[in-house]
Structures are given as structure tokens and as C-alpha cells.
Amino acid sequence: MFHATGVGQHEILYENSAARIIEALLYNFDFDDFYGHKIRPLKPAHTKFLDEHVIPLLEGGKGHIWIQGSASRIGTSDWNMTLSQVREGSVQAYLLDNGVNADQIEVNAVGSSLTAHHALDDDRDRSVLIWVYPNIDHKPPTKKVPKRPKTSTTFRIAVDGSYPPLWKRHHDHISWGGKIVKKIVKKLPISARDIPFIIWDTTNNLACKYIYIGVEFGFDLSIGSSLPEPHGPWTDFTTEKAIGCWQFGRDGRLTTMGDWKTAATYIHIETPAGVKNVHAKIQLGIAVKGAQGSTTLAGDFDLMSRPEPFGGP
Structure with a gap:
């Protein structure tokens, strides 16, 4: 009763x-x-x-x-x-x-x-x-309660040496889109680009792949560039609170000054509410033939893969 x-x-x-x-x-x-x-x-x-x-x-x-x-x-x-x-x-x-x-x-x-x-x-x-x-992969929950997601405050970031399969065909569109943008605004130093990144959770040895997509303002006196292999130099950074390696983005910005060797870049990446955004100086490791300099007018830093085991370089 x-x-x-x-x-x-x-x-x-x-x-x-x-x-x-x-x-x-x-x-x-x-x-x-x-x-x-x-x-x-x-x-x-x-x-x-x-x-x-x-x-x-x-x-x-x-x-x-x-x-x-x-x-x-x-x-x-x-x-x-x-x-x-x-x-x-x-x-x-x-x-x-x-x-x-x-x-x-x-x-x-x-x-x-x-x-x-x-x-x-x-x-x-x-x-x-x-x-x-x-919700890491944007799918309905499983019947069984999964293990608690792993989090950390210590990470490393590097430019990936290849584009994720999920993004590869879009990369081709970005390249064409960049050419179209230049034709439309040919009197202004505006361009579009995308760069693949890896973020590595060094506490749990997990990594996620991301794509930076940006519309940028600057100069380009280069005659070409190429991604590093298998990836660019690692840069260590920390977050003030523990989060997952899948929780960075979506806002992202790059400010780059480069020469024919490598580009020195400052990166800004959004983090979850209540956690200070990431600001770090990184080396892209992208070989540039000539000189470039740009700052982001509008940019996204988008997750391309769920966390996967990663043992480092």
C-alpha cells in the first residue's frame, strides 16, 4: 500500500x-x-x-x-x-x-x-x-551502458599527413571553392583552405582527427605547399579542466606567417562551455615554396573521427 x-x-x-x-x-x-x-x-x-x-x-x-x-x-x-x-x-x-x-x-x-x-x-x-x-558519434544510445568516456587535461596537436576519408572529397571542393573565391574577390587578399589535424590525449593514448576549414585574409607569394608525412611536429598544450579529445571545436582560427621552410602559426580552438579556449603557437610542418601570411576571417574546427587508440609518433 x-x-x-x-x-x-x-x-x-x-x-x-x-x-x-x-x-x-x-x-x-x-x-x-x-x-x-x-x-x-x-x-x-x-x-x-x-x-x-x-x-x-x-x-x-x-x-x-x-x-x-x-x-x-x-x-x-x-x-x-x-x-x-x-x-x-x-x-x-x-x-x-x-x-x-x-x-x-x-x-x-x-x-x-x-x-x-x-x-x-x-x-x-x-x-x-x-x-x-x-554523444560522441551522433547515434542513438546503445542498449548497454557504455564505459565512462575517458578525459584528460594534457594533449598534443599536429597537422595530419593525410585527409580523413570522410573529408577527402570535400577537400577537392574546397580547392575549387578557393579558386572561385579568388576570382570573385580578386582585388582582395581572401582565400579558403582546409587543414587536417590530429589531437592526441596523452593520458589515455587516444586520438581524434579534425579538419580546420577557414576563410582567410592575407597574402600569398607561394607557388605551392605540401602536407608533412606522416604528420607535422607535435605541440603540447593543456586544458584547465579534463575533457575528451573529441570535444574541441567548432570555432577555430589560424594566424600564419611563413617562408619557404615552415609556417609559424598561432591557433585558437573552441572548448566546451566552462573551459578556457585553447590558444597555442604551433608548427604546421607544411612545406611552403615562397611566403604566406594570413589570419582567419571565419573558421571551423570540425571533428572527423571518434576517439581511437593512439600510441604516439
Whole structure:
């Protein structure tokens, strides 16, 4: 039979807001809260937690959430499974009502199957366990909760020696587009270019590939250039908070002054909200025959691959 159990409680098990990660337990749901087959609203403390800590991480389709409902040992297995389904369903419904898309959510109910050695009515068993992780590859969440994404504050960046397959045909369009831009604005020193980069998480030995795409203002007295092989020189940089190697961009800017040997470049890369953007002096390693100098008018730094194991140079 239903009875109220007081204020809803929560415990944050792990949180990294910069990387858009949180793992938490919402507990002390009312006892028998589906008694009479009546759906009861979430407790205010639980909705407040979802509003402040969970929904912001899911806005704009940027995250996935896994929701697991649970019940205490009192009652039959079938009824406890129903209670856990109702609890995870209540959290899911609240998220949907507040702008989270259905394809960002994966739900599971475990009844009282995880409570065999607990007290008969432990308030932490009348609960919903949630995991919120960033959407790395823009696909619906898997059925199984994945491992927590790895993050770091120590990275290296270098120009890649080849264009990712995903981008190769677009590179050809950029090259033609650059020629068209020059014809249209031939009296102005404006050009378009794209450069492949690797960002290496040196803590976890993971790397992602990126493409810088920019419309630039400057001069070009060169007669050609070529990418370094297999990649350019590495530049170390750090972030003030731990993030994933897939979380850089989209805004990116380059300021370059070069000669026939190499180009000395200052790079700016956007980072997640709450983390200072990256500003670093790097060596592109791109051989330039002649001289170039430019600064970005508008630029993107776009992710081209999910994190892959990387052992370094």
C-alpha cells in the first residue's frame, strides 16, 4: 500500500560538467508509488536535480542518458519490476516534457534483482540510477551502458599527413571553392583552405582527427605547399579542466606567417562551455615554396573521427 516517504534524495556518484558527464542516484521514491495503478509525479527535489544537473547536458542532442529503475525487496518480483518500470518511466517522461529527444534516452528496469543482500526496504533501492554521457558519434544510445568516456587535461596537436576519408572529397571542393573565391574577390587578399589535424590525449593514448576549414585574409607569394608525412611536429598544450579529445571545436582560427621552410602559426580552438579556449603557437610542418601570411576571417574546427587508440609518433 502506498505511503509517502518524505523528501526525494540524490547522490552524485561522478561528475565532470566540462566533459558533459554525470552519474547519479535519485532515491527515496515513495513506497508502493504505483499503488492503485496511479501514476504519481516525481518529487520536487528530483525534478530540481534533473533541471539543474541533467537537462543542460542533454540540450541540443549533445548527450545520451541511460535510466535504470529499481525497487526494494518487499513485494513480489513481478510487482517490483512494475514499480521500477514506473519509476524509470516517470524520469523519462519528465525529460521528454522538457525538451529531451526520445532518441537520446535508453531505459531499463531491474525490479528488486540487485537487492538480494539489502534491507527489506532500503530507501536507496526505491530509486532511479542515471548515466549521462556526451554523444560522441551522433547515434542513438546503445542498449548497454557504455564505459565512462575517458578525459584528460594534457594533449598534443599536429597537422595530419593525410585527409580523413570522410573529408577527402570535400577537400577537392574546397580547392575549387578557393579558386572561385579568388576570382570573385580578386582585388582582395581572401582565400579558403582546409587543414587536417590530429589531437592526441596523452593520458589515455587516444586520438581524434579534425579538419580546420577557414576563410582567410592575407597574402600569398607561394607557388605551392605540401602536407608533412606522416604528420607535422607535435605541440603540447593543456586544458584547465579534463575533457575528451573529441570535444574541441567548432570555432577555430589560424594566424600564419611563413617562408619557404615552415609556417609559424598561432591557433585558437573552441572548448566546451566552462573551459578556457585553447590558444597555442604551433608548427604546421607544411612545406611552403615562397611566403604566406594570413589570419582567419571565419573558421571551423570540425571533428572527423571518434576517439581511437593512439600510441604516439
